[in-house]
Each structure stands twice: as structure tokens, then as C-alpha cells.
Amino acid sequence: MESYEEKFIHTNEDLEKLRSDGVLMFQQVPMVEVDGMKLVQIRAIMNYFSSKHNLYGKDMKERALIDMYSEGLADLNEMFILYPFDPPGVKEANIALMKEKATNRYFPAFEKVFKSHGQDYLVGNKLSKADIHLVEMIYNMEELDANIIANFPLLQALKTRISGMPNIKKFLQPGSQRQPPVDEKSVQKTRKIFKF
Structure with a gap:
């Protein structure tokens, strides 16, 4: 299994920095940096890794x-x-x-x-x-x-x-999940960051 580093966007400023850096082709996440590429769009990402593996x-x-x-x-x-x-x-x-x-x-x-x-x-x-x-x-x-x-x-x-x-x-295994369960506070934060 390949090693990787996972980064979450926690604030509107984090998202705006990625957008202003020009790394998000369509101004949205997810984005994966792999093999010299910055891939966006979940299906493109999944198809790439599916083909690769x-x-x-x-x-x-x-x-x-x-x-x-x-x-x-x-x-x-x-x-x-x-x-x-x-x-x-x-x-x-x-x-x-x-x-x-x-x-x-x-x-x-x-x-x-x-x-x-x-x-x-x-x-x-x-x-x-x-x-x-x-x-x-x-x-x-x-x-x-x-x-x-x-x-x-x-x-x-x-x-x-x-x-x-x-x-x-x-x-x-318990404790291995990378993201906490969705709660109302997380929902409100997500709505605010992504403006919906």
C-alpha cells in the first residue's frame, strides 16, 4: 500500500488559499497530488487509482x-x-x-x-x-x-x-477512521465554508 499524507480543510481561509494558489482546477475539492499531477473530480481520481492498481x-x-x-x-x-x-x-x-x-x-x-x-x-x-x-x-x-x-x-x-x-x-478497526461522525456543528461549519 502506498503511503500518503491526508490534509483536511478546516477553515474558509484554507480553501481560499488553495483557490488563490490555482491548484484547484474547478475551485473545489477534493484534490489529489499524485505522480506529478493535481487531480480533481472524484471520479477522475478514483479511475486513476483504479487503473493504477x-x-x-x-x-x-x-x-x-x-x-x-x-x-x-x-x-x-x-x-x-x-x-x-x-x-x-x-x-x-x-x-x-x-x-x-x-x-x-x-x-x-x-x-x-x-x-x-x-x-x-x-x-x-x-x-x-x-x-x-x-x-x-x-x-x-x-x-x-x-x-x-x-x-x-x-x-x-x-x-x-x-x-x-x-x-x-x-x-x-475502531479508532482508525480519519473523520469524526457528522454532527450538527460540523454540518453548520461545512455549510459556512462551502456556502450552501
């Missing part, structure tokens, strides 16, 4: 499937990322909607993919970024409902398989 399929067909699965998960993940910023009443409705979409649309679709080919991973029977995205989404949804994948045994097996990988297992 052989998590992006062996050919165009596999990459298309990986992209399709990842983009489908991105739709649900966007809802998850934004719901802490929803006002009361709207937040509860969006949580219910996310749970409904996860259990009636997304998770059944992925369970069907696994049933259709009987392999351990979504594409080419090899770990890809789509598998990692799916397990990340499972963890996210389990924050809302601990039993959300109870009716999806193949998704449970994928989660167990990926969660048991040494680097993932280490990351998941």
Missing part, C-alpha cells in the same frame, strides 16, 4: 460494466452524502427513500448479478472498484439500518470477503 477491468467491456455499476451506486451515494445537510422532516423522508431504493432497487440488482454468474466479484471474477463501491454503500446503508442486507446473502458474502482483506480490515 488494476481494479478497472482487463478490457473495454469489463470497464464499461464496472463504470455502469459504479455510476448506479453513485446515485444512491449522493443521497447518502447529502442527507445530513437536510432540514428536519426532509432528512427523515430522505432516509426512508434511501432505504427503500437500496432494498428494492440497488441491492436486488447486484444480488442478481452475483446469481447470474456465480463468481466472487461483480466483473471478471476479480476485485474491482465496483466491488469496493458496493461494499462502501452497504456500510453506509447499515448506518441507517443494521439489517439492510439481511435478505441479500451474496452481498453479505461480498462484504465479508472485502472486509477481511488486510488493509480494509485494518481501516475498519
Whole structure:
């Protein structure tokens, strides 16, 4: 595993300094400095690291499937990322909607993919970024409902398989999380810095 340094933006001044230095192509984060590049846009960053570490399929067909699965998960993940910023009443409705979409649309679709080919991973029977995205989404949804994948045994097996990988297992250990849970103070601070 490559070593890296992670820096968080804590103030509006930190963000403005990056913007004025010209390192943020579209004036927004995240930004990753790697291999002599300053990459922005989360999908560009993920695709670069997926390609670099052989998590992006062996050919165009596999990459298309990986992209399709990842983009489908991105739709649900966007809802998850934004719901802490929803006002009361709207937040509860969006949580219910996310749970409904996860259990009636997304998770059944992925369970069907696994049933259709009987392999351990979504594409080419090899770990890809789509598998990692799916397990990340499972963890996210389990924050809302601990039993959300109870009716999806193949998704449970994928989660167990990926969660048991040494680097993932280490990351998941208590105390290893890099960011604190979202609280109302953090939400207000984020709204102020990013002006929404």
C-alpha cells in the first residue's frame, strides 16, 4: 500500500488559499497530488487509482460494466452524502427513500448479478472498484439500518470477503477512521465554508 499524507480543510481561509494558489482546477475539492499531477473530480481520481492498481477491468467491456455499476451506486451515494445537510422532516423522508431504493432497487440488482454468474466479484471474477463501491454503500446503508442486507446473502458474502482483506480490515478497526461522525456543528461549519 502506498503511503500518503491526508490534509483536511478546516477553515474558509484554507480553501481560499488553495483557490488563490490555482491548484484547484474547478475551485473545489477534493484534490489529489499524485505522480506529478493535481487531480480533481472524484471520479477522475478514483479511475486513476483504479487503473493504477488494476481494479478497472482487463478490457473495454469489463470497464464499461464496472463504470455502469459504479455510476448506479453513485446515485444512491449522493443521497447518502447529502442527507445530513437536510432540514428536519426532509432528512427523515430522505432516509426512508434511501432505504427503500437500496432494498428494492440497488441491492436486488447486484444480488442478481452475483446469481447470474456465480463468481466472487461483480466483473471478471476479480476485485474491482465496483466491488469496493458496493461494499462502501452497504456500510453506509447499515448506518441507517443494521439489517439492510439481511435478505441479500451474496452481498453479505461480498462484504465479508472485502472486509477481511488486510488493509480494509485494518481501516475498519475502531479508532482508525480519519473523520469524526457528522454532527450538527460540523454540518453548520461545512455549510459556512462551502456556502450552501
